[in-house]
Amino acid sequence: MKEKSLESQNSCFVFGxxxxxxxxxxxxxxxxxxxxxxxxxxxxxxxxxxxxxxVFPRVFAPKGFHLRISPY
Known part of the structure; x- marks a missing residue:
């Protein structure tokens, strides 16, 4: 029986x-x-x-949503 090595697995566990x-x-x-x-x-x-x-069925802006962000 072959053992599986960690290198041969193509899985990605971000936090495991x-x-x-x-x-x-x-x-x-x-x-x-x-x-x-x-x-x-x-x-x-x-x-x-x-x-x-x-907002339906999900939140999105088809042509973009422009914001100005400035410090208080």
């Missing part, structure tokens, strides 16, 4: 799972959450025209 769980998963999530909170609350967001957002 089971015994291969990434020890930095929670730290990464906290860092991204902190950055997003800072970015959203410390800057002024203004719509600059473009398309209106369509």
């Amino acid at each position: 799972g089971g015994t291969r769980l990434c020890p930095g998963k929670e730290l990464g999530i906290v860092e991204i959450s902190s950055f997003l909170h800072y970015f959203v609350t410390r800057y002024r967001w203004e719509e600059m025209g473009g398309d209106k957002l369509m």
